[in-house]
Amino acid sequence: MIITDNHMHLYNHLRFKALKQFKDAGGTHVFLVSLLSTHYNIFPRDGRDFKQIFEEHVKMVKKANEIVKAYAILAVHPAELTILARKFGVDKSAEIMKKALEIAGKYVEEGKAVAIKSGRPHYDVSDYVWKTSNEILLYAFEIAKDVGCAVQIHTESFSKEGMLEIANLADKAGLKREKVIKHFAPPAIREFEEIGIFPSVIAMGDNVVKSAQQGDRFLIETDYIDDKTRPGSVLGPKTVPRKIRELLERGYDEDLINIICKENVEKVYGIIL
């Protein structure tokens, strides 16, 4: 049985041991997302400086493949704008991020990564930073459209209006709405289905069961961060296999697991597991 965690990081805590825990619990496939530049002790002055981050990430994911099947997602996190703007101002920082997204798109074209990650801040920002963040997100969608990949998005908390706004940006870029994956999604499966954006449900509490009660159009993730200062945050690496087992115990069948962990993943990323 395929069991997929759609969004996990490996950083400075358990590293590959986290993946071994995932595997021992029954996990088979994982999408590893690169972190903010600050996690790599890099202060980008140019979009090209992200290459160092992407190289390091891709190399790590290659190694991770010795444990489970692992795929790389390259992130230009929306919070980079706040970090970079302190030094470069908003406009120059946006340029750096757009260039970095272009480079991430090249990695996808070369088959070194399967998707990119963008979004907009989850915290309060000025109108100008908000407007600029939306422009960067639109640019990420245009790149994804060009290279034919999915975009994981990190955004403000879920609201129908907010998701619709983002869906409209995808339309503007000509990117299919289902190629936009809302990371850290609540179990609002029906709403997401109406809007078209694909939810990656954070496997907290009874989110997974609540999702299954509404249908099968979702992915599951832990957003495991692997940070020494926050061990086990957001959710531990064994969580997705555990939640899948819980679904089976509650009487959901393996067909449902196959849809969530394999068919949906294949459809949104355009890959074969």
Ligand SMILES: [Zn+2]
């Ligand atoms: Zn994350």
